[in-house]
Amino acid sequence: MTDTFEMRDFLPYVLAQAAEEVSLDFAKLYRDRYGMLRGEWRVLFHLGRYGAQSATDISRRARMHKTKISRAVAKLEQRRFLTRTEREADRRWETLALTRQGQAAYDDLRVRAERYDAALMAQFSEGEQAVLRAALLKLAKL
Structure with missing residues (x-):
């Protein structure tokens, strides 16, 4: 029996490889800069x-x-990019917010990301471009 299965034609594999390639390349930017x-x-x-x-909000949105x-x-927080504030109603929950320094880093990285x-x-x-973005958004269910 001949195995004709090609990983490079298997969409989940190709998507993972493309995502990793692009992600690692962009990561150099925020790693080197910050x-x-x-x-x-x-x-x-x-x-x-x-x-x-909250961290829960980020978890849901970012799927982390x-x-x-x-x-x-x-x-x-150690690097003073964000603050944590306990919520009055329930001290188990914290609100996370960027500091001025964190906002400046975000603004800089947003421009670089664009x-x-x-x-x-x-x-x-x-x-x-239009087809690629639409297809990826559909697959990501965003």
């Missing part, structure tokens, strides 16, 4: 984009496990 890891960047992004919120968020929050995205998409025609 010493951040992927989880820290994602938490910073969600706080910068959506404002103050709470332990990864907890580690990222601790690092960002440039990175534009450069990445420049290899595709406008039509290909």
